[in-house]
Amino acid sequence: MVRTPCCDKDGLKKGSWTQEEDNKLIAYVTRYGHWNWRLLPKFAGLARCGKSCRLRWLNYLRPDVKRGNFSDEEEETIVRLHEKLGNRWSTIAAELPGRTDNEIKNHWHTVLKKRFQQKPVAKRGNEKEAAISKSMETLYSDHNTTSDASAAAAASAAAATATNHQSYDDLSVLDAYTEPVSADFWTEPYLLDNSYVPPESEPVYLSPMYDVQLWNQNELFLQECEGFFQW
DNA sequence: AACTGTACCAACCGCAATTAT
DNA sequence: TATAATTGCGGTTGGTACAGT
Numbered sequence: 703m704v705r706t707p708c709c710d711k712d713g714l715k716k717g718s719w720t721q722e723e724d725n726k727l728i729a730y731v732t733r734y735g736h737w738n739w740r741l742l743p744k745f746a747g748l749a750r751c752g753k754s755c756r757l758r759w760l761n762y763l764r765p766d767v768k769r770g771n772f773s774d775e776e777e778e779t780i781v782r783l784h785e786k787l788g789n790r791w792s793t794i795a796a797e798l799p800g801r802t803d804n805e806i807k808n809h810w811h812t813v814l815k816k817r818f819q820q821k822p823v824a825k826r827g828n829e830k831e832a833a834i835s836k837s838m839e840t841l842y843s844d845h846n847t848t849s850d851a852s853a854a855a856a857a858s859a860a861a862a863t864a865t866n867h868q869s870y871d872d873l874s875v876l877d878a879y880t881e882p883v884s885a886d887f888w889t890e891p892y893l894l895d896n897s898y899v900p901p902e903s904e905p906v907y908l909s910p911m912y913d914v915q916l917w918n919q920n921e922l923f924l925q926e927c928e929g930f931f932q933w
Numbered sequence: 934a935a936c937t938g939t940a941c942c943a944a945c946c947g948c949a950a951t952t953a954t
Numbered sequence: 955t956a957t958a959a960t961t962g963c964g965g966t967t968g969g970t971a972c973a974g975t
Contacts, residue, residue: 716944716945717943717944717945717968717969718943718944718969719943719944738960739960739961740959740960740961752960752961753945753946753960753961754944754945756961756962757943757944757945758943758944760962761943761944762943762944789964789965790963790964791963791964792962792963792964803962803963803964804942804943804944804964805942805943807964807965808941808942808943809941809942811941811965812940812941812942813940813941
């Protein structure tokens with residue numbers, strides 16, 4: 703089977719995301735959700751492939767992504783779960799609310815693995831390092847007897863410290879475009895006309911690309927958002 | 934001040950799994 | 955059931971900041 707490329711090789715931007723691109727993606731996903739990552743960049747006005755948009759959203763722009771340094775509890779949890787699960791980063795990330803698999807993977811490769819491989823030796827004069835190393839030393843010696851309950855407790859503790867989540871609750875500009883949003887908007891995007899019942903009794907789903915009114919409305923929305931975001 | 938090495942992190946790539954047709 | 959499309963995952967790379975020389 704021949705797989706289609708994840709994105710067109712021509713005309714699509716790669717590399718670091720600009721603030722403007724972030725704004726567009728946040729604005730679009732906040733309003734419409736990610737109903738189709740492959741088509742999303744077209745509607746959001748982004749010259750990116752859907753895969754790139756998805757990654758950017760999941761790893762960086764999501765409101766519940768937790769930024770900042772890893773706590774001791776989080777590091778302990780990562781080490782403990784990695785011992786148990788190996789490189790199953792998404793599974794490990796599921797135990798650390800607000801942390802992404804990519805972030806955990808990076809932290810493991812850049813910090814924790816080295817400590818682990820070198821044996822836990824704290825740098826002189828760094829109490830936090832010493833505490834973590836002490837903790838890892840314990841893990842290193844008795845990880846085979848570590849219970850799932852203790853890992854869960856560590857994860858809970860980490861969750862309790864998650865206080866720096868982003869929030870887009872104040873996107874009042876989004877309220878200016880509420881006309882076509884139905885109660886089941888998130889599960890039935892762009893349901894234009896319920897009055898018509900096709901022969902198979904299947905509703906007709908259309909994206910803004912195929913509807914001039916919605917398309918123009920989307921363009922207006924993006925323009926409005928560009929004016930709103932002043933990061 | 935200029936150069937080099939290292940650490941860190943965001944993003945890309947390829948493949949596997951899942952879902953749709 | 956086979957094929958195609960889409961999503962998710964993990965390995966890897968590239969860019970940047972910073973410390974050391």
